[in-house]
Amino acid sequence: MAQAIAGVLDFLSLLVIINALLSFFIAPYHPLRQALDRIVEPMLAPIRRIIPPAGVFDFSALVLIILLRVLSNLVINVLG
Numbered sequence: 818m819a820q821a822i823a824g825v826l827d828f829l830s831l832l833v834i835i836n837a838l839l840s841f842f843i844a845p846y847h848p849l850r851q852a853l854d855r856i857v858e859p860m861l862a863p864i865r866r867i868i869p870p871a872g873v874f875d876f877s878a879l880v881l882i883i884l885l886r887v888l889s890n891l892v893i894n895v896l897g
Contacts, residue, residue, distance in 0.1 A: 819896035
């Protein structure tokens, strides 16, 4: 069970990375970007309220990836 939850959290981290990378190359109205935004944006929005973008730099994706990794490790250590 712990491995399955950790796998889902790792997959979410991968989606955040892909979304961040695609934001440099694909327009926001592209269907792939819109699909990824629907998954990732609800997790990024609360972080952006706490840590707003600093000029052109948005660290919310990095913070989310770190939080997902910490949560994944916590789940494995507690349940696994």
